[in-house]
Amino acid sequence: xxxxxxxxxxxxxxxxxxxxxxxxxxxxxxxxxxxxxxxxxxxxxxxxxxxxxxxxxxxxxxxxxxxxxxxxxxxxxxxxxxxxxxxxxxxxxxxxxxxxxxxxxxxxxxxx
Amino acid sequence: xxxxxxxxxxxxxxxxxxxxxxxxxxxxxxxxxxxxxxxxxxxxxxxxxxxxxxxxxxxxxxxxxxxxxxxxxxxxxxxxxxxxxxxxxxxxxxxxxxxxxxxxxxxxxxxxx
Numbered sequence: 516x517x518x519x520x521x522x523x524x525x526x527x528x529x530x531x532x533x534x535x536x537x538x539x540x541x542x543x544x545x546x547x548x549x550x551x552x553x554x555x556x557x558x559x560x561x562x563x564x565x566x567x568x569x570x571x572x573x574x575x576x577x578x579x580x581x582x583x584x585x586x587x588x589x590x591x592x593x594x595x596x597x598x599x600x601x602x603x604x605x606x607x608x609x610x611x612x613x614x615x616x617x618x619x620x621x622x623x624x625x626x627x
Numbered sequence: 628x629x630x631x632x633x634x635x636x637x638x639x640x641x642x643x644x645x646x647x648x649x650x651x652x653x654x655x656x657x658x659x660x661x662x663x664x665x666x667x668x669x670x671x672x673x674x675x676x677x678x679x680x681x682x683x684x685x686x687x688x689x690x691x692x693x694x695x696x697x698x699x700x701x702x703x704x705x706x707x708x709x710x711x712x713x714x715x716x717x718x719x720x721x722x723x724x725x726x727x728x729x730x731x732x733x734x735x736x737x738x739x740x
Contacts, residue, residue: 519670558671558716558730571727605670614659614720616728618670 518542519619521606527625535592536622538606547589550605564589596626630654631719633731640738646704648734650717657719662702665714707738
């Protein structure tokens with residue numbers, strides 16, 4: 516059974532489009548995250564949700580909007596995509612006070 | 628400003644030998660450290676962690692050492708196996724209920740038969 520899953524795995528789209536990436540975890544964790552791995556390979560936190568509430572929002576353009584319909588799901592919607600948004604986006608989850616985060620397989624977004 | 632640094636982008640080791648991956652940090656608020664392993668086209672997988680109250684943690688072939696005064700930690704893999712070939716990320720977290728992880732850039736380990 517997949518613990519943290521993301522869809523789609525690959526996403527190719529044109530500049531200006533709006534797209535969403537979905538994430539689901541079946542670990543029973545209360546906290547979920549979105550990370551971005553850019554071309555320099557750094558993994559950087561974008562957002563964190565705890566029990567459907569936003570608790571961390573790093574400096575991310577307003578075009579990025581996370582949505583958590585329930586504590587097992589955290590989706591990422593991106594408006595007006597730009598070339599610089601091309602990256603691999605990872606979803607992760609953890610227990611509220613646990614340090615170990617469990618990652619999904621990633622979504623490679625390519626904006627042309 | 629990189630708060631977690633992995634200065635070696637790659638490391639090559641022969642099967643059966645020891646692999647030593649290094650990590651330095653600058654933020655004194657970090658008190659929990661983790662190593663993740665990542666294969667291509669997969670997400671990072673948690674490997675081992677250490678709290679600042681310890682200086683060593685061991686799990687099978689993997690041992691993490693922490694030197695708080697030097698703000699340095701290392702991951703030892705003994706013996707190294709070809710299946711260990713992957714990118715290894717060091718991550719650090721301050722004492723927080725919400726576990727914000729700051730990652731290093733990663734070190735690619737290649738273990739040759």
